[in-house]
Each structure stands twice: as C-alpha cells, then as structure tokens.
Amino acid sequence: MFKKKPAYNVAIVGATGAVGSQMIEVLEERKFPVERLYPLASSRSASGTVSFRGQEVPVQVLTQDSFAGIDLALFSAGSDISKEFAPIAVQKGAIVIDNSAAWRMDPQVPLVVPEVNPHDLSRHQGLIANPNCSTIQMVVALKPLHDQVRIKRVVVTTFQSVSGTGREAMDELLDQSKALLNFQSPQPTVYPHRIAFNCLPHIDEFLASGYTKEEMKLVHETRKIMGDNSIQITATTVRVPVYIGHSESVNIETERALTANEARALLSAAPGVVVYDDPAHGLYPMPMDVVGKDEVYVGRIREDESIPNGLNLWIVADNLKKGAALNAVQIAELLVG
Amino acid sequence: MFKKKPAYNVAIVGATGAVGSQMIEVLEERKFPVERLYPLASSRSASGTVSFRGQEVPVQVLTQDSFAGIDLALFSAGSDISKEFAPIAVQKGAIVIDNSAAWRMDPQVPLVVPEVNPHDLSRHQGLIANPNCSTIQMVVALKPLHDQVRIKRVVVTTFQSVSGTGREAMDELLDQSKALLNFQSPQPTVYPHRIAFNCLPHIDEFLASGYTKEEMKLVHETRKIMGDNSIQITATTVRVPVYIGHSESVNIETERALTANEARALLSAAPGVVVYDDPAHGLYPMPMDVVGKDEVYVGRIREDESIPNGLNLWIVADNLKKGAALNAVQIAELLVG
Numbered sequence: 001m002f003k004k005k006p007a008y009n010v011a012i013v014g015a016t017g018a019v020g021s022q023m024i025e026v027l028e029e030r031k032f033p034v035e036r037l038y039p040l041a042s043s044r045s046a047s048g049t050v051s052f053r054g055q056e057v058p059v060q061v062l063t064q065d066s067f068a069g070i071d072l073a074l075f076s077a078g079s080d081i082s083k084e085f086a087p088i089a090v091q092k093g094a095i096v097i098d099n100s101a102a103w104r105m106d107p108q109v110p111l112v113v114p115e116v117n118p119h120d121l122s123r124h125q126g127l128i129a130n131p132n133c134s135t136i137q138m139v140v141a142l143k144p145l146h147d148q149v150r151i152k153r154v155v156v157t158t159f160q161s162v163s164g165t166g167r168e169a170m171d172e173l174l175d176q177s178k179a180l181l182n183f184q185s186p187q188p189t190v191y192p193h194r195i196a197f198n199c200l201p202h203i204d205e206f207l208a209s210g211y212t213k214e215e216m217k218l219v220h221e222t223r224k225i226m227g228d229n230s231i232q233i234t235a236t237t238v239r240v241p242v243y244i245g246h247s248e249s250v251n252i253e254t255e256r257a258l259t260a261n262e263a264r265a266l267l268s269a270a271p272g273v274v275v276y277d278d279p280a281h282g283l284y285p286m287p288m289d290v291v292g293k294d295e296v297y298v299g300r301i302r303e304d305e306s307i308p309n310g311l312n313l314w315i316v317a318d319n320l321k322k323g324a325a326l327n328a329v330q331i332a333e334l335l336v337g
Numbered sequence: 338m339f340k341k342k343p344a345y346n347v348a349i350v351g352a353t354g355a356v357g358s359q360m361i362e363v364l365e366e367r368k369f370p371v372e373r374l375y376p377l378a379s380s381r382s383a384s385g386t387v388s389f390r391g392q393e394v395p396v397q398v399l400t401q402d403s404f405a406g407i408d409l410a411l412f413s414a415g416s417d418i419s420k421e422f423a424p425i426a427v428q429k430g431a432i433v434i435d436n437s438a439a440w441r442m443d444p445q446v447p448l449v450v451p452e453v454n455p456h457d458l459s460r461h462q463g464l465i466a467n468p469n470c471s472t473i474q475m476v477v478a479l480k481p482l483h484d485q486v487r488i489k490r491v492v493v494t495t496f497q498s499v500s501g502t503g504r505e506a507m508d509e510l511l512d513q514s515k516a517l518l519n520f521q522s523p524q525p526t527v528y529p530h531r532i533a534f535n536c537l538p539h540i541d542e543f544l545a546s547g548y549t550k551e552e553m554k555l556v557h558e559t560r561k562i563m564g565d566n567s568i569q570i571t572a573t574t575v576r577v578p579v580y581i582g583h584s585e586s587v588n589i590e591t592e593r594a595l596t597a598n599e600a601r602a603l604l605s606a607a608p609g610v611v612v613y614d615d616p617a618h619g620l621y622p623m624p625m626d627v628v629g630k631d632e633v634y635v636g637r638i639r640e641d642e643s644i645p646n647g648l649n650l651w652i653v654a655d656n657l658k659k660g661a662a663l664n665a666v667q668i669a670e671l672l673v674g
Contacts, residue, residue: 260547287534302548304571
C-alpha cells in the first residue's frame with residue numbers, strides 16, 4: 001500500500017504547534033527516512049522556519065496545492081483543518097496520519113497504537129487516525145493486562161497537562177502563574193476559568209449527558225483500539241496546572257484474578273511500558289519525570305480490595321510525545337518498515 | 338457531659354499552623370461563646386500573637402500545665418502532640434476535639450461530621466476526633482445518597498492541595514513556582530519531589546500493601562462515620578499544585594438506581610452541600626472558588642453507564658475550613674448547643 005522508497009517527502013500540517021513541532025523533532029530523533037520536510041501551517045501561524053537536521057526549513061501556508069508529491073502527511077492542526085485537507089492530501093496520493101478527533105471513530109479509518117493494534121493498519125485507505133493523548137497511554141498499559149485476564153470495567157480519572165490544549169494554553173499557565181505570584185488577578189483567555197493553582201474538571205466540550213467529549217473519547221477510542229466493545233469504561237477528565245505530562249488514576253475490574261506482582265511482571269515485559277513502582281523508595285511516575293520520554297510509565301500498582309478482581313494503577317506519559325507525535329511517527333514507521 | 342456555661346475557655350493547640358489559625362478565625366466568625374482564648378504551640382512555633390476579636394493574644398508554649406481551667410481544647414498539631422497532650426487535657430477536665438489521625442480509629446473515640454453522624458457525639462469520653470480532610474468532604478456528599486439508595490462501592494481519586502500538609506508546604510509551592518518561572522531548579526524539602534507544576538501520587542506514608550495511609554483513611558474513616566462497614570472503598574490520593582481546596586473524583590455503585598437528577602435533588606436538600614452543576618454554563622466546582630466557603634460543593638453529577646447503578650461526582654471543599662477547622666468548631670457547637 002505504501003510504495004517503498006529510500007526516503008519520503010513528509011508534510012507536517014500544524015508544524016508550528018506544540019504537537020507539530022514535536023513531530024518534527026521525533027522524525028529527526030528516530031532517523032525517519034525523510035527525503036524532504038514540508039512544514040505547513042495556517043496563514044495565521046505560517047511564519048518563520050523550523051529546524052530539521054541542522055537546517056532551517058521555511059513554514060509554508062497550507063493550501064489545497066500543498067500535497068503534490070507528498071508521500072506522508074502528519075496532521076495536527078485541529079479537526080476542522082483535518083476534515084477539509086486530509087481528504088485532499090489522500091486524493092493527491094499521500095498517506096495521512098491524523099492527530100485530530102475528526103476521523104477517529106470513522107469505521108473506515110484505522111485508529112492505531114503500534115504496541116496495541118498494529119494489525120489494524122493493514123486495512124487503511126490512505127487515512128489513519130492517531131488516538132487522543134489520554135487514550136494512548138491508557139491502552140498501552142491496559143492491553144497486556146486485558147490479554148491475560150480480560151478487563152471488564154475501567155474507572156479512570158485523568159490529570160491532564162495544559163500542553164494537551166496547545167501552545168497558547170502553556171503560555172496562559174505561565175502568564176497566570178507569574179501574575180498570581182505578583183499579586184495580580186489574571187483573566188483567563190484559553191480556558192473558561194483560571195488554570196494556575198487550580199483544577200478544571202472540564203476538557204473539550206460538554207455533551208447533553210453531562211460527560212465531556214474528552215471523557216467519551218476514553219470510552220469509544222479504547223474499545224476501538226482494543227477491538228473489544230464489551231469493555232465498560234467511565235471517565236472523569238480534569239485539567240491540572242502542569243505543563244507537560246498526563247497522569248491517570250485507573251481502576252480496573254478483570255474477569256480473572258491478577259495480583260499486583262503478576263501485573264508488574266506482565267507490564268515489565270510489555271512493549272512501550274516502564275514499570276516505575278517502588279513507593280517505599282519514593283519511586284512512582286510523575287509528570288515532571290516523563291517529559292521527553294518515549295514510554296508509558298506505570299506505578300502505584302495495587303490490588304483493589306473493594307472487589308474480587310480489581311487493580312489500581314497510576315499511568316503517566318508525555319502527552320506530546322507518546323500521546324501524540326511519537327505515536328504518529330511510530331505508525332509511519334510501521335507503514336514504511 | 339458538657340457543663341453549660343455562658344462562655345468557655347478554649348485552647349487551640351497548634352495555633353500558629355494552617356489549620357489552627359483557621360480554627361481561631363472560624364470561632365470568631367461563628368461567634369462561638371469563647372470566654373478566653375488560649376493559643377498554644379510547640380516551643381519551636383510559639384512566638385508572636387494571634388488576632389481574635391480585634392485583640393492580639395500572645396501564643397504560649399504548650400506544656401502539661403496548659404490545660405488548667407480549659408473547657409474545650411481544639412488540637413491540630415500532629416499525631417505525636419495529640420497522643421501526648423490530649424489525654425492530659427482530658428484528665429484536666431477539658432473536652433478535646435482532635436484534628437490529628439491519632440485517635441480517629443479508636444473504638445472509644447467518636448469520629449464526627451456533624452451533617453452525617455451527630456448522634457455519635459453522645460458517647461464521647463472527653464475526646465472526639467475530627468476526620469481527615471479528604472474524608473469529611475466525601476461523606477458530607479455521600480451520606481444523603483447512601484441513606485436513599487445504599488452505596489455499595491466507592492472508587493475515589495483525590496486532587497489535594499498543599500495546605501493539607503501545612504504552612505511550610507504552601508511556602509514550598511510558592512518558592513518552587515517562583516524559582517521555576519525564573520529558570521531555576523528548586524530542591525524539594527517538605528515533599529519528596531517537586532510539587533510545582535507536577536502531581537505527586539503520594540500523601541502520607543506508604544504501607545506494605547502499596548496504599549498510603551491517606552488512602553486507607555478514606556476507607557476506614559468513611560465506614561466509621563457512615564456507620565456501615567459493608568461499604569467497599571478504594572482510593573488513590575494525589576497531591577496537586579493548588580494552595581487551598583481539595584477536589585475528589587468519586588465513582589459510586591449503589592444498591593438501588595438513582596438518576597443524576599435524583600442525586601442533584603437529594604444533594605440540594607442536604608445540609609452543608611451546594612450543588613454546583615451546570616456545565617453547559619461553565620459551572621462546576623473548582624478549588625479556586627471554594628476557598629473560604631463553608632459548604633461542600635458537588636458537580637459533574639453523571640450517571641455511570643458502565644454499571645447498572647452507578648454515578649460519578651466531583652466533590653470540592655475548602656480543606657482547611659470544612660475539611661478541618663470548621664468541622665471541629667461545628668462539633669464544639671453541638672457540644673455546647
């Protein structure tokens with residue numbers, strides 16, 4: 001499906017954003033065979049250059065004509081841009097890996113986490129969806145447990161960093177923190193309420209059910225990636241004043257019993273997972289420690305004594321990296337590999 | 338049991354701490370009949386004065402002789418101080434309301450949240466325990482639901498502010514935030530890791546089970562206060578970079594069905610609870626909004642579709658006030674009332 005070449009022309013749509021710039025870094029870091037890089041952005045953001053392999057590459061304005069000769073297009077510029085331009089890119093012959101929510105639940109579009117469902121890639125029709133950050137790190141940790149003892153139910157509460165929203169949100173946390181430390185009262189602009197020194201139980205839009213879209217992504221995307229619609233999931237997603245790194249408190253109920261030690265052994269052997277679980281020595285995953293890391297960190301693994309077969313886990317990952325850019329590049333590696 | 342008087346001599350043990358100073362404020366705010374206030378602190382902290390009803394009252398060093406003539410002693414100076422001095426105060430004739438963990442699970446000692454189990458007060462023997470902050474706000478919100486549909490299981494994840502640790506932790510968050518915003522790398526002193534722009538899944542000491550003492554307080558104290566050892570509870574407690582206000586993501590499974598609307602109606606009618614649940618208009622509880630508030634705020638009330646009878650709730654309260662000082666003063670009010 002992907003015509004084998006020594007190297008590929010790669011477009012990055014949203015190249016100046018928090019995820020887009022990570023995508024460029026990860027392509028370089030992992031020595032992805034890039035023939036030429038095409039950083040693209042909307043007219044609002046298309047200025048300056050991006051650094052790639054020691055060169056400054058000018059950012060171009062995204063247009064309908066941007067995809068001629070492009071082999072691979074990584075999109076991370078929001079759902080509206082993806083809805084409009086991803087089909088154009090595919091029509092021009094590019095394979096698109098889209099980081100927005102636009103196509104994730106489309107039955108025609110594979111939704112892929114390479115450690116979990118690489119086989120789903122084979123049925124792509126030019127467009128592959130990259131899952132939401134909070135879903136990716138959860139399924140990487142849950143898949144090895146599901147394979148062994150079948151997960152019946154998940155109760156997840158997230159602690160999500162502001163970089164998941166984008167650069168402006170990172171600036172807002174910075175500006176608000178500075179203002180508060182200088183006894184000023186900052187007005188929120190990106191978020192509906194202050195994020196500095198606060199917690200917002202509100203990520204993405206609210207639905208009539210009272211859940212947010214972010215919460216329902218954890219439900220629907222997890223089932224699609226795990227290939228099991230019988231997994232019951234309920235989620236509460238919360239924004240916290242952290243720059244990078246999402247944390248998740250995950251309670252699972254399994255069909256068969258699994259001790260905490262057995263879970264540690266399974267997770268230690270699983271691809272893309274680091275078990276970081278020695279609380280007596282102060283070792284547990286924290287957002288500050290996972291910045292720039294490729295793996296999903298799992299700790300605080302405990303048997304849940306409130307039900308017969310239950311476990312609690314604390315799952316932390318770099319939301320820009322494994323939660324977005326790295327996962328997209330890993331998909332690209334599978335395509336060319 | 339409490340000799341009725343027009344006004345009472347009240348000692349505050351730990352008067353210069355985050356909770357102790359709140360206790361003094363709350364006594365004044367609620368016009369508690371204080372004959373004379375005796376602010377006490379360890380020799381390390383006993384300096385200066387505290388303000389009470391427009392007067393500056395000198396802080397005295399806590400000794401075995403501090404309790405002569407005291408009617409009521411509110412303790413908030415840690416478990417070691419309580420273990421040593423609370424029995425002395427009781428022996429001298431004072432009634433002690435102790436905010437430490439020292440006596441909470443003692444079967445002889447009532448553990449009281451006035452909205453939940455005021456009847457337990459009647460069996461006190463001079464010593465009454467004030468529950469842990471994270472427990473108080475949860476049981477205030479869960480009791481009205483438990484009475485109606487019986488709660489079988491609780492899965493709770495907390496977002497706890499640094500003021501729960503005390504003044505030095507508040508200073509640490511302030512200092513670390515300033516340092517990071519000035520591109521410095523602060524060293525942690527109060528917490529084992531950096532708290533600024535980070536999340537620590539670690540509150541109080543770790544037990545052999547992998548749970549922390551804080552997590553087990555939520556299990557054991559909730560059962561004792563609710564008077565129902567059949568409630569199954571599992572907890573994950575997390576420190577977040579917030580100054581004041583604890584948030585809790587609480588998932589409950591009930592014996593009988595309850596819709597989100599029915600839960601809202603029950604909670605709206607419950608003492609000490611404010612339902613703040615109109616997410617379409619940006620209304621949900623947040624720590625920044627509950628500072629200084631007496632009530633427990635509940636929002637994000639949703640039916641959990643992953644089980645037949647489940648609900649999700651987001652519960653936020655001022656941990657220094659309802660979570661500590663106010664609850665202690667409310668107990669004192671019941672005693673003298």
